[in-house]
Amino acid sequence: MFNFNYRNPTHIVFGRDRLSELDSLVPANARVLVLYGGGSVKRFGTLERVLHALGNRTVFEFGGIEANPQYHTLMQAVELVRRESVDFLLAVGGGSVMDGTKFIAVAAPFEGDTSSLLYHGFNPAPATKVLPLGIIATLPATGSEMNPYAVISHNNGKHSLSHAELFPQFSLLDPSLSFSLPPIQVANGVVDAFVHVLEQYATYPVNARVQDRFAEGILRTLIEIGPQTVAEPDNYDARANLMWSATCALNGMLGVGVPMDWTSHMIGHELTALFGIDHAQTLAILLPAVWTERKSQKHAKLLQYAERVWDIHEGDEQSKVLEAIAHTRDFFERLGLKTRLRDYGVARPDIGRVIQALDQHGMHTLSERGDINLDISRRILELAW
Amino acid sequence: MFNFNYRNPTHIVFGRDRLSELDSLVPANARVLVLYGGGSVKRFGTLERVLHALGNRTVFEFGGIEANPQYHTLMQAVELVRRESVDFLLAVGGGSVMDGTKFIAVAAPFEGDTSSLLYHGFNPAPATKVLPLGIIATLPATGSEMNPYAVISHNNGKHSLSHAELFPQFSLLDPSLSFSLPPIQVANGVVDAFVHVLEQYATYPVNARVQDRFAEGILRTLIEIGPQTVAEPDNYDARANLMWSATCALNGMLGVGVPMDWTSHMIGHELTALFGIDHAQTLAILLPAVWTERKSQKHAKLLQYAERVWDIHEGDEQSKVLEAIAHTRDFFERLGLKTRLRDYGVARPDIGRVIQALDQHGMHTLSERGDINLDISRRILELAW
Structure with a gap:
């Protein structure tokens, strides 16, 4: 730690x-x-x-x-x-x-x-x-x-x-x-909170057991109540659990003593600025792509995530990780968020504009180790397209 | 909630x-x-x-x-x-x-x-x-x-x-x-933190999912690193996880929005005052007895505890609960704490003095529902003997 x-x-x-x-x-x-x-x-x-x-x-x-x-x-x-x-x-x-x-x-x-x-x-x-x-x-x-x-x-x-x-x-x-919110805003909120947790969690292990368990606890809660609270807007208990999850996801308790990786947020901000895509939707697009590109660097934590959050206990380590990434994408889709850049009308050549914006904003190195350069960001965006 | x-x-x-x-x-x-x-x-x-x-x-x-x-x-x-x-x-x-x-x-x-x-x-x-x-x-x-x-x-x-x-x-x-602490003080610390979590958790369910998951996360952490940190006093990572677990166990985050039951603490205080038993040891004595006496009132949460903290998935609900209580007692014993009142030289008739002290200190009703009267406290103490 x-x-x-x-x-x-x-x-x-x-x-x-x-x-x-x-x-x-x-x-x-x-x-x-x-x-x-x-x-x-x-x-x-x-x-x-x-x-x-x-x-x-x-x-x-x-x-x-x-x-x-x-x-x-x-x-x-x-x-x-x-x-x-x-x-x-x-x-x-x-x-x-x-x-x-x-x-x-x-x-x-x-x-x-x-x-x-x-x-x-x-x-x-x-x-x-x-x-x-x-x-x-x-x-x-x-x-x-x-x-x-x-x-x-x-x-x-x-x-x-x-x-x-x-x-x-x-x-x-x-x-x-929050009962009167449109469903898409609630779904966006679930995804936003979910990714906040993951950008403090899916890095590399430092034996910070309480932080890991707290993170996994919020993730499981969001999986349990996310679709329900979108479908049942005036279910007080479900909404209360969403609200407290979202607050705890970014009140600092999950990030103490651990490395963090805000790559999806940093690239996502450019997608919002350039194409007007909702913040949470940029995260739903980018997180699966970041993980696919970085699955070897994040292997240990993604494996832990697969086992503890999605209860994936069959198969070899590699397939567990891939299954967890697929479950994550599916969770976002079930909430009603599309997870591909092209779903939002972005053309493939527009990826160059995103890289330009990252360059302009000084985002030449991202990730928990500072080893995502603009070439890797481009690969992530290609995977996200 | x-x-x-x-x-x-x-x-x-x-x-x-x-x-x-x-x-x-x-x-x-x-x-x-x-x-x-x-x-x-x-x-x-x-x-x-x-x-x-x-x-x-x-x-x-x-x-x-x-x-x-x-x-x-x-x-x-x-x-x-x-x-x-x-x-x-x-x-x-x-x-x-x-x-x-x-x-x-x-x-x-x-x-x-x-x-x-x-x-x-x-x-x-x-x-x-x-x-x-x-x-x-x-x-x-x-x-x-x-x-x-x-x-x-x-x-x-x-x-x-x-x-x-x-x-x-x-x-x-x-x-x-904390490296230089005597092992018994470290073991006491593990049990103290463990029971702090449980007195905010083992009550009745109010659909407070984040609080439950956080509590279970600290409990699992203490089970994982408790015996290790007693055996390896200068293992920094183990001790760091104990220290942060103990802090998070009673910084208020587990107790928000949920009922609490401080019965083991309240009766335990009398055992310390009367017989000089270490605080954590009083908890190790009392918690299994409180649960044995109150297993029907606490059924739902004890079952959840059995499944999520001890991974007990076989048997009927009743036997899962009993097995979880046994595991808890065993965990305390493995740490080196005795879990029976008689192990500490207290004679059975001395239970009357404890009841007298509770009476004198206004502890006529304990528990999350205020329904443990002095008769029930006596039964708990008999079970703990």
């Missing part, structure tokens, strides 16, 4: 009918900006209940944060925060709204070019002051509700943002708020 | 050679009290390294905190804290030192009868100010390094103490600091 640091101060408020507790979670005299995406939080009455729970506080609203939140959209909220001296941000929505709100939290107090906050990769953004933020999650998927990370779109690229003070003060997770 | 709150801000600093980082973890101008137990932290040089790492800070020492830390011992440290205006506590040791330090953290600033802090059961102690504390763990067992709980001995009873501000600021967990 590697040495590690772990710290996660976010207060999780999980369960039914918790919205009324907002009053005790948001500072009493705060000037609050409530942020949301499209109209669904309005349409389903969530926004109204949030505003009611905030009582007599001074509250502003900013709607219209899009999927893959754009720098220029978010800067309009930054202007509002500065103009109105907002001192608490409250995100109501899914990963895009959470991530966008995190950017606003570092950008609003920042004196300098706010776009420069986005070009530090996995290093912390150079911000000295961060506005406090809270989250009301309506979509179980990204895990942003319990970590200090965000992904922001700028100049046709998706950029990571992190800062030690970007942990939400609280995240209110009421599974029933 | 039940509604829940979860918040755990402790900063974990895990791995080899981390002691030198103390300088950045303890506030620069702190007046520090370093607390420890017997002489082993001196004998093995840990204390010297700690003092060195604290640099030019004003440092006081308080040694001699005993197993099952006593109120009257701890009050001597409280006097020292008050006299010298200590503003940071640094515990170096195992669960007793950690727990004792937590009591000092609430007692030193408390204006009133400090023993009254101990009589609130699982409710928070009525303290308004709590001194910040850090931990250097030398014994993987209690989980106190990442939670806000303590158990303190007073007036021949063991009393729970908790407070939202009692989370350690940081806990430095270096598995190699």
